[in-house]
Amino acid sequence: xLNFDFYSPTRVLFGMGRHREIGALxxxxxxxxxxxxxxxxxxxxxxxxxxxxxxxxxxxxxxxLGGVVPNPRLSLVRKGVELCLSEGVDLILAVGGGSVIDSxxxxxxxxxxxxxxxxxxxxxxxDLSALPLAVVLTIPAxxxxxxxxxxxxNEEKKLKEGYRSDALRPFVSIVNPELFFTLPxxxxxNGVADMMSHVFERYFTDTAKTDLTDGLCEAALRTIxxxxxxxxxxxxxxxxxxxxxxxxxxxxxGLLGMGRKEDWASHRIEHQLSAVYDIAHGAGLAVIAPFxxxxxxxxxxxxxxxxxxxxxxxxxxxxxxxxxxEGIGRLRRFFSSLGLPSTLRDLGIGSGDxxxxxxxxxxxxxxxxxxxxxxxxxxxxDVVEIYRLAQ
Numbered sequence: 001x002l003n004f005d006f007y008s009p010t011r012v013l014f015g016m017g018r019h020r021e022i023g024a025l026x027x028x029x030x031x032x033x034x035x036x037x038x039x040x041x042x043x044x045x046x047x048x049x050x051x052x053x054x055x056x057x058x059x060x061x062x063x064x065l066g067g068v069v070p071n072p073r074l075s076l077v078r079k080g081v082e083l084c085l086s087e088g089v090d091l092i093l094a095v096g097g098g099s100v101i102d103s104x105x106x107x108x109x110x111x112x113x114x115x116x117x118x119x120x121x122x123x124x125x126x127d128l129s130a131l132p133l134a135v136v137l138t139i140p141a142x143x144x145x146x147x148x149x150x151x152x153x154n155e156e157k158k159l160k161e162g163y164r165s166d167a168l169r170p171f172v173s174i175v176n177p178e179l180f181f182t183l184p185x186x187x188x189x190n191g192v193a194d195m196m197s198h199v200f201e202r203y204f205t206d207t208a209k210t211d212l213t214d215g216l217c218e219a220a221l222r223t224i225x226x227x228x229x230x231x232x233x234x235x236x237x238x239x240x241x242x243x244x245x246x247x248x249x250x251x252x253x254g255l256l257g258m259g260r261k262e263d264w265a266s267h268r269i270e271h272q273l274s275a276v277y278d279i280a281h282g283a284g285l286a287v288i289a290p291f292x293x294x295x296x297x298x299x300x301x302x303x304x305x306x307x308x309x310x311x312x313x314x315x316x317x318x319x320x321x322x323x324x325x326e327g328i329g330r331l332r333r334f335f336s337s338l339g340l341p342s343t344l345r346d347l348g349i350g351s352g353d354x355x356x357x358x359x360x361x362x363x364x365x366x367x368x369x370x371x372x373x374x375x376x377x378x379x380x381x382d383v384v385e386i387y388r389l390a391q
Contacts, residue, residue, distance in 0.1 A: 001209050001259035008253045010146040011172045014246070016238075019047065019136045019174050022093070023054030029132050029171065030091035034084055035064040036104045037095045042066075042138065047179060051095060051136060063087040068096060071153040071160060071274045071281065072103035074118055081110035081117060084131065094135045094170075098142020098194070098281075101135055105150035105168045108133055118154060121161040128165045135173040140180060140245035141191030141282060143198055143252025145173035153275055159360060160275035162267075175249060177241035185232060189338040190282025192228045195248040196221060197285040201264045202257035203307070204293070204375050206300050210260045217256050218310045220247045225311070228338060265373035266292045269383055272357035279347050286340035287347065291390040293328045296376040304328070344390045351391065358383035 013021060026033055033055065042048045055062050065080050083089070084107060092111075094104035108130040110117030119125045135145045144150070148169045151162040183191075203217040224247050230240040250256065269292065270284040297304040301324050308314040308327025312334075317323045332342060341347050358380040359365035362372055371377035378386075 002207055002261065004258045006254060006258050007166060008146060008169070008255065009166075010170050010253070012146060012249060013172065013174045014176075014242075016176060016178055019176050019179065020050055020054050022051055022134065022136055022174060023056070023058035023060055025172050026055060026060050026091060026093060026134055027058040029134075030060060030089075032061040032063070032087065032089050033091040033093045033134075034080065034087070034089045034104075034107065035062045035093050035095065036068065036080065036100060036107065037064070037066050038068040038097075038100050039066070041182070042095055045179070045182060047095065047136070047138065051093075062093070063089060068100045068103045070099050071278055072099045072106070072151075074106075074152050074154045074156075077103055077106040077110060077117060077152060080104075080107035084111040089131070091132050091134060094133065095138060097137065097139025097191075098144045101133075101142065101144035101170075102150040102152060104133055104135075105130070105144070106152050106163075107131075108168070109150075109163070118152075120163050121152060121154075128163075128167050130165070130167045133168070133170040135170045136179075137173060137175045137245070138179050139183060139187060139191060140175070140241070140248040141187075141194045143195060143248050145170060145175065146249055146253040148254075149252075151271065158275050160271040162271070173249075175245050177238050177245055180241045180245065181236045183235065185235075185339060186280075188228070188231050188235070189340050190280045190286075191248070192224055192244070192282070192338060193286040193289070193335060193340055194282040195244075195251045196224055197266060197282075197289050198248075198251040199256060200289055201267060202260065202262050204263055204296075204300070204303055205260045206303075206375055207260040213256055213258055213260055214306070216250075218307075220251055220256065221311045223247050225334060232338065261374040263374040265296075265376075265378050268361045268372050269386060272361050273344075273347075273349065275360075276353050276357060277347065277349055279349075283341055283347065286335045287342065287344055287390050288386065290328050290332045290335070291386055293331075294325075294389060295382070295386050296373070297324050297328070299376045344387065351388070354384045354387040355380070358387065
């Protein structure tokens, strides 16, 4: 086990009706907030009205900015920064899923700096401060409600980049499973692939003697696999949503990666797909993660065999390589059972942009290539091979 520093300051309020507490919590930090959300569903569901009432009852004024879409756009972030400055906002309240939260985090960054917020994503600026953030979660998937990471798409450059800082962790996040009852099946499936991939990025490692976090990762994955099909049959099953939502939060708050080398190649590889083709991040991961596994499993075949037995339910075997491949196959079949794509062809993606995306993923396109991954170092040529496998 490696040395580690665990820091997770986000206060998580979990359970029925708890989103109505947001006004009192916001009043502790702000006089005026930016209420940031996506499309019209937050208003049609009544959640917007309940949150607005909670803010008003606690004397908190608010400006608002909707319009966040999947793969959140830099152009809307810049609009949000201008709004914060003109309105004197001192807290960002994100009401939505990972895209809304990531957009809110980027706005919180930009509102505290005279430089353009994209400079942070390009590595030109490092010293970050940010407005405080609060979250009311409406889609459990990305885990952004307690993570220090934001990912934004620059639609002009066709790039999707992330930025990490503890200043971006929300001070409070409210997770009420009742708010997920109306989510469509495709969003449930995409969310499942996303949260499972967050665990994969931490689980598949060459760090030895990590029994505790191995077990935590495996328990989270088994919990998701058990409860996702329940939600496909009954989207109003509170208990199944509670298990899924708690798993998604734990998958990305840092705990599951403590003491072990993390990877993150699959995410960087997929980010280029959603930057160029604007596909759902979870759908892209459902394709890329298993083929990344096929490409790298030989670097720690025992870890993949352990995954096959402890997560995917494969029977023990002396054929360790066969066992590892069986686990990957079972994962692909599980994703397919949720209606997720299995190949890039299923997503309508051909081979024309493979080199462009691979070079963007590693930085080779900018003349500063940094190999991806922790388990196996991947250059842009390796990324092209993974795209080809995934065809």
